[in-house]
Amino acid sequence: MLNIQDLHVQINGKEIIKGLHFSVNKGEVHAIMGPNGTGKSTLANVIAGKEQYEVTGGSITYKGLNLLDLAPEDRAREGIFLGFQYPVEIPGVSMTNFMRTAINEQRKYKGLPPMAAGDFLRYMKEKQQLVELQDKLSNRSVNEGFSGGEKKRNEIFQMAMLEPELAILDETDSGLDIDALKIVANGVNKLRRPDNATVVITHYQRLLDFIVPDFVHVLYEGRIVKSGGKELALELEEKGYEWIKGI
Amino acid sequence: MDNKIMVPEPERMQALFREAAGSLTLGNNGHFSALRNEAMQTFSRLGYPNRRQEAWKYTDLEAALQVPYRIQLIPSEERADASKIFQCEIHNFETYLFSLLNGSYVWEHSPVSVLPDGTVVGSLRAAALQYPELFAHHYGKYADIRNGALEALNTAFAMDGIFIWVPDGVEVEKPIQMVNIVNLKENVFIQPRNLIIIGKNAKLTLVHCDDSVQHQKNFTNAVTEFIIGENSELDYYKLQNKDDDATLINNNYFHLSDYSRLTSNTLTYNGGLIRNESKVKIDGSGAEANLYGLYLMDRKQHVDNRVFVDHAKPHSVSNELYKGIIDDDASAAFYGHILVQRDAQQTNAYQNNRNITLTDRARVETNPFLEIYADDVKCSHGATVGQLDQDALFYLKSRGICDRNARMLLMYAFAAEIAGKITIPALRVRTEEMIEKRLKGELSICDQCVLHCKDQPEFRIDMSLV
Structure with a gap:
């Protein structure tokens, strides 16, 4: 599904990703771990298409497409979803209109007619329950005045609405208390299907108690320095990131 | 004669x-x-x-x-x-x-x-x-x-x-x-x-x-x-x-x-x-003045809003919020002057002017000016000129919304704050329609017939729900 070869990425002339290899198949859950500032968020943003990052080498193919040729909106329409580490507040744009615009544009891309207003509202209500976001959500502006936990649940809610094929969740666990963490993890687990894949980016092993990965990778100084099964996360927790620096 | x-x-x-x-x-x-x-x-x-x-x-x-x-x-x-x-x-x-x-x-x-x-x-x-x-x-x-x-x-x-x-x-x-x-x-x-x-x-x-x-x-x-x-x-x-x-x-x-x-x-x-x-x-004392403004200019249009609020008596409030979106070669100026005279104690006066420029040729000059002679007052002012928030644009696009509609949503949200101050429902609805038409370039069509309609997106955003 996703295949990254020898990726090099710069921002403001500084190289952040330095020759990264990474691939994901349908049905898999990958966890990418690593200390702060090693390029985890950069990798997520590059896959989603944020313009500020400059890819200076390597390739990313997704479903056989050259991902780097696609605009961010087309990547989303092809099934890529980024759960933001810091979801943006957009005053004046309601969640309803935001999601309705997004869903209908994605439907149009697939050659489907727009969803009728009534169907849309029912669909939205159903998905809200998944992450235990209350009804009041619909009339609120995107993320405006949301607590940290609400913002993260709102990301998972959007993921549920858009049903992506490849979801990348960037530190979705940061700033969450244990109850919110369970709600978020539960949402992600319910959305798991054999034909989609999830990449969970996290600093702590804690989230992986709830979202059990098939593979764990350690990202350090712009490269994946170690990969393994879920037990790698436990080893990392035990030995700390200092251990990685010695590898 | x-x-x-x-x-x-x-x-x-x-x-x-x-x-x-x-x-x-x-x-x-x-x-x-x-x-x-x-x-x-x-x-x-x-x-x-x-x-x-x-x-x-x-x-x-x-x-x-x-x-x-x-x-x-x-x-x-x-x-x-x-x-x-x-x-x-x-x-x-x-x-x-x-x-x-x-x-x-x-x-x-x-x-x-x-x-x-x-x-x-x-x-x-x-x-x-x-x-x-x-x-x-x-x-x-x-x-x-x-x-x-x-x-x-x-x-x-x-x-x-x-x-x-x-x-x-x-x-x-x-x-x-x-x-x-x-x-x-x-x-x-x-x-x-x-x-x-x-x-x-x-x-x-x-x-x-x-x-x-x-x-x-x-x-x-x-x-x-x-x-x-x-x-x-x-x-x-x-x-x-x-x-x-x-x-x-x-x-x-x-x-x-x-x-x-x-x-x-x-x-x-x-x-x-x-x-x-x-x-x-x-x-007079205990008076209140709210001054709002919205301007949406394009081509070579020019608008200049000047607001002078003279607080001559105590215990009054004034509140200004002017917002503008400037496209093409258009230009806008804003000058907001608040004068609080010596006797106008316990005055609250606020002023804010926010602008979005859509091209690098669009010009905005904004000048807030506070002149205060009383000592027990609360006054503030703010002025911004900027482009659309790039992080917000990316956020919208990352959900599959095209660049044009993402911009439209952000511009509409920016402008709708002023429409939201309108207390006559029919006028508010009409204003929201006008803003939408204006931002899509449809008012310009009627005015100049430059056929902007060719690049209209087929999918219509339902602004009534914004």
């Missing part, structure tokens, strides 16, 4: 004033002619404003003043039903409609009407004869004819306009709509003069529209004086949808008494060159 066609150069305007002296009459006492002479002296001394003056640094009248115009000296007798010459496009918008056509009051049965609640609406010219005491008391008392060249020019030649008097204790049930239409197949220079008097414990909602129909050069130099009596309320909307050949100068003077409330909302959708001056004198 006929209406003349000429370039309105200062010397020629002076000559015209001398020639026309006999026919320039308003009311029948000496007050008006003394005021006219004084005003003409001021204009003769100052001439037209120019860009060497600080207050006119960003607005250049020179090109507009080199055009030969028909100078409307004598009001034409406009006998018609106002609702026949102007079809308001706002649905379910019930108003008392009155209009000025090329500067002259339009009437069918009588030049002065009395509404069922006792409110008087009519031609300024006719009302000056019927209500001499009110005119002697208020006319020309607020507009600055000693320092303002254009106010002086208007006062020198003023012949007609709209007069409204809301007597004490009257709350006007429906909004009054006054429409200033310019519709002539030749270039025209008009100077409407309006006087709006609200007594004590009274309430008025006033919707003031500036429209122009023909694509002819036209120059409007309007002066309106508003007097808001004790414990009274004025909810005022200024809607401007002029064509690109229009030059529109609006001088609004608001005078607030004790416990009075003013909300002014200036919505500028279109217009070649527009300058809105709002001068608010808070001459």
Whole structure:
């Protein structure tokens, strides 16, 4: 599904990703771990298409497409979803209109007619329950005045609405208390299907108690320095990131 | 004395004033002619404003003043039903409609009407004869004819306009709509003069529209004086949808008494060159002035909003929020001046001007200015000029929303904050539609027919849900 070869990425002339290899198949859950500032968020943003990052080498193919040729909106329409580490507040744009615009544009891309207003509202209500976001959500502006936990649940809610094929969740666990963490993890687990894949980016092993990965990778100084099964996360927790620096 | 066609150069305007002296009459006492002479002296001394003056640094009248115009000296007798010459496009918008056509009051049965609640609406010219005491008391008392060249020019030649008097204790049930239409197949220079008097414990909602129909050069130099009596309320909307050949100068003077409330909302959708001056004198304590504005300019349009709030008495509040989106080669200027006089203790005064520029050719100049002589006050100001928030754009696009619609959503949300301040539901809905049309370039189509429609997205955003 996703295949990254020898990726090099710069921002403001500084190289952040330095020759990264990474691939994901349908049905898999990958966890990418690593200390702060090693390029985890950069990798997520590059896959989603944020313009500020400059890819200076390597390739990313997704479903056989050259991902780097696609605009961010087309990547989303092809099934890529980024759960933001810091979801943006957009005053004046309601969640309803935001999601309705997004869903209908994605439907149009697939050659489907727009969803009728009534169907849309029912669909939205159903998905809200998944992450235990209350009804009041619909009339609120995107993320405006949301607590940290609400913002993260709102990301998972959007993921549920858009049903992506490849979801990348960037530190979705940061700033969450244990109850919110369970709600978020539960949402992600319910959305798991054999034909989609999830990449969970996290600093702590804690989230992986709830979202059990098939593979764990350690990202350090712009490269994946170690990969393994879920037990790698436990080893990392035990030995700390200092251990990685010695590898 | 006929209406003349000429370039309105200062010397020629002076000559015209001398020639026309006999026919320039308003009311029948000496007050008006003394005021006219004084005003003409001021204009003769100052001439037209120019860009060497600080207050006119960003607005250049020179090109507009080199055009030969028909100078409307004598009001034409406009006998018609106002609702026949102007079809308001706002649905379910019930108003008392009155209009000025090329500067002259339009009437069918009588030049002065009395509404069922006792409110008087009519031609300024006719009302000056019927209500001499009110005119002697208020006319020309607020507009600055000693320092303002254009106010002086208007006062020198003023012949007609709209007069409204809301007597004490009257709350006007429906909004009054006054429409200033310019519709002539030749270039025209008009100077409407309006006087709006609200007594004590009274309430008025006033919707003031500036429209122009023909694509002819036209120059409007309007002066309106508003007097808001004790414990009274004025909810005022200024809607401007002029064509690109229009030059529109609006001088609004608001005078607030004790416990009075003013909300002014200036919505500028279109217009070649527009300058809105709002001068608010808070001459009472416990008064409140809210001044909002929204301007959406493109092509080579220019808008200049200037707001001066003079807090002369204690315990009053003023609050300004002006927002603008500037596209193409358009330009905007904002000047906000808050003066808190020494006696105006416990004043709260806030001012904010926010702008989005969509191209690197779009220009915005914003100047907040606080002048405070009292020590127990709360004042703040803020001004921003920026592009759309790139992080917000990426967030929207990362959900599959195309660049155009993502921009539209952000611009609409930015502008809708001002529409949200409108308390008349039908007008708010219409304003939201106008904003949407304007941002999609559809108003420009009607105006210029440049066929922007080719790049309209097929999918329509349902703005009613934003």
